[in-house]
Amino acid sequence: MSLKTNRKQLVMTAVQGGVAPAHQWAPFEVGSGGEVFSWPSTGGITYNVKIGDSVFGWAGEHIEPGVSSTLSHSNRKVEAGYHFLACCGNQVRVISGEAKGEFGTVLGHHGGVNHLMIDFPDATLEKLTCDDKFLVRGYGQGLQLIDHPDVYLYNLDPDVLDTWGLHEREDGKIEVPVHVMVPGHAMGSGIGSLSVTTGDYDILCHDAETxxxxGLDRLRFGDFVAVMDHDNRYGRTWRKGAVTIGVVIHSDSPLAGHGPGMMTLMSACDQKLVPVLSDHANLGALKGIGRYAVEL
Incomplete structure (x- = not known):
């Protein structure tokens, strides 16, 4: 039996953005081990980094797969609404240029730079330019599990929730398929943020033993992951017995306090959420996108 939700009461709102300019943060940066590098980072149209790929091994840091998008490229107060309404799994339509009428899928949003990441098929990426515009069918904020008010849902398209494979146990706990379980002490940049409906926070992967x-080396773009002992109901904080589930939205980074980024999707306390490991716990596998796409 599927979990009952309030999806009929959700508001669907169009929000529109364009391609975010690619950014250079500094001529050179210094990693947590003292290494000096000058690498690609956020923004632009990224052709060869996709949902389903490993977040490690790229000659880049904080890499955003697919298309990085913003509303205005400048007004951060206005940008918040664009990110808030665009949820993981939402449909996106190209409304300009040679690719007009083609469709894509929202992956998630990246804090700090205020980018929204969108997956498009290869054939569409080849037609896009940095002047193109996208219409996102924003749908999902306010989503609730009717019989489980102690589980908080954010940034999640209800269609993703329905196909994810969550299982309600007899004891009232909910099993959630995830690809990796992250220990709470391995979370970095983004802890303490009051908003979990915009932005993300980072999984620290600089300690080889951890x-x-x-198994953090298994992390892929689009993975559903569980962060143990983290409470994201009203912001991001440590709380024993809490579990937060999110989706991986950007690559690893050598910078101290940074790593693969995860956007919050659900959170609950008292071990209400029970992560269950699955190789298929990835947005791409659910939607048939990224490396999971079957090109015609």
Whole structure:
């Protein structure tokens, strides 16, 4: 039996954005181990980094797969609404240029730079330019599990929730398929943020022993992951017994306090959410996009 939701009461709102300019943060940056690098980072149209790929091994940092998008490229107060309404799994339509009428899918939003990441098929990416515009069918904020008011949902398209494979147990707990379980002490940049409906926070992967112990080297773009002992109901904080589930939205980074980014999707306390490991716990696998797409 599927979990009952209030999807009929959700508001669907169009929001529109364009391609975010690619950004250079500094001529050179210094990583947590003292390494000096000058690499690509956020923004632009990224052709060869996709949902389903590993977040590691790229000659880049904080890489955003697919198309990075903003509303205005300048007004952060206005940008908040664009990110808030665009939820993981929402439909996106190209409304300009050679690719007009083609469709894509929202992956998630990246804090700090205020970018929204959108997946498009390869054939569409080849037609896009940095002047093109996108209409996002924003749908999902306010989503609730009717019989489980102690589970908080954010940034999640109800169609993704329905196909994810959540299972309600007899004891009232909910099993959630995830690809990786992250220990709470491995979370970095973004902790303390009061808003979980915009932005993300980072999984720290600079300690090789921790990476090996918890299998963090398995992280992929689009993965659903569980952060243990983290409460994201009203912001991001440590709380024993809490579990937060999110989706991986950007690549690893050598910078201290940074790593693969995760956008919050659900959170609950008292071990209400029970993560269950699955190789298929990835947005791409659910939607048939990114590396999971079957090109015609």
């Amino acid at each position: 990476v090996a112990e918890y």
